[in-house]
Amino acid sequence: MRSPSLLVFDFDGVIVDGMNEYWWSARRACLQLNPAVDLPESTPPQFRQLRPWIHHGWEMVLSAALISEQRGPLEQLGVQAFVHGYTAQCTAALERFGWTPALLQQTLEVVRATAVRTDPDSWLALHQPYPGVPERLTAFSEENMAWAVLTTKARDFTAELLASMGLKPERLDGHESGSKPEVLRRLACDWTLEGFVEDRRPTLETVRTTPGLETLRCWLVSWGYLRPTDVTDLSSGIRLLRPEQFSAPLADWP
Template identity: 60%
Template sequence: MSLQPLLVFDFDGVILDGMDEYWSSSRKACLSLLQGVLLPEQTPSRFRQLRPWVHHGWEMVLIAAFLQESDGPLQRLGVDAFAADYDQQLRAGLDRFGWKPSLLQDSLERVRRQAVSGDRAGWVALHRPFKGVQERLAGLEEEGVAWSVLTTKGRDFTDELLDAFQLRPVRLDGRESGPKPEVLLRLRREWALKGFVEDRRATLEVVLETPGLEGLKCFLADWGYLRPADREGLPEGLDLLSTSKFAAPLAIWP
């Protein structure tokens, strides 16, 4: 085990706000699969509202497809009812369009690769670090704590963005590394884990229930892509991390 403690961070919704890039890439991926449809270039409000339910990138391409339907379930039900039945709506959408998650994920990553190779500066400009995050990450070193990134985003795209914003984690685990609980288990064998900061409550709840991760401090990033009820009734071991608490020394975190 490393002598140095390690604090693990999710990426999208914790370190970086990439909402406009999510829509830009998802829109283009959807248009490549559905010929002759129209989708706005500006990020739709319904896409923003549904982003907190997204777990994997391919889901955003499917949401874009829902948004181009004039009489589809998203239009009929509205955002709240659609979100309440989110997983079932995704399954039904995959069946209706005849798609597989792998097809949507591949399409999304192809669009991103084209954007990075064709206009890297423009692609990077669709992202912005959350206020104060860069400075806080830099300050961890002064507290003797290393930090790493654990994300469901592809490693190459995450690395591009970290480099663009001059962020240097000691380790980067992307989608290719496997489910987050499994990665955390591996990390715990190699490091003295100080905690995991994530903005998806469901992921943190799975981590709390994972054998071998007992006692790992889990923090829900208050500034991330949270669902309306995510802050309520948090289970034991899961603490809401506000921006003010995040900026404070680790010794006084929850």
């Protein structure tokens, strides 16, 4: 017998705004790898502009290193030109710094784990839930709708953050569980999936082309870390979700 319906949410850019934590952790990871870099403590505009293109944690650390360069490609080209060749620029930067994605990811996770262990309150305070989102998620329980969180963040970190907001999803999957399409396919075996809510358009497009998920309803939130072109010409099955629509009953969502 199939379990009840389940609505699945991404975390960063959907439930919580973690921009200040991203920079806080990325800056410290970068300083561990190269103590000589000069980086501001407050989140710089360049980092905010780059965030919609960042998909993995290690890219945040690499972005911090690029921002520290006075004559590097990010400074010379500007953000808009840099992101047109984002993947190639990241590959070139890794080679130039002599780093690997695994090294950057591990350093970032050690920074975060240390912060959670030694000063959890300060680390949690770097994250802010989007207005009205925790209340809306809580209301789903009253509507007999189970909800889950599916994120590329580590599960333990996400669990700490959700608990600090008084939120307890029916299920929580972090990057340890596999890719988002893989996890959604597994969930579909045990639940009736009502849809997936995400702030990254390429992820939704990948989900919609994954065998077994072609008919899954997908929503792109308007309040996330979006690129300028993300909200135009959305493919079939992906709908833009605005705050006033999110607060309405699920049956009234676009």
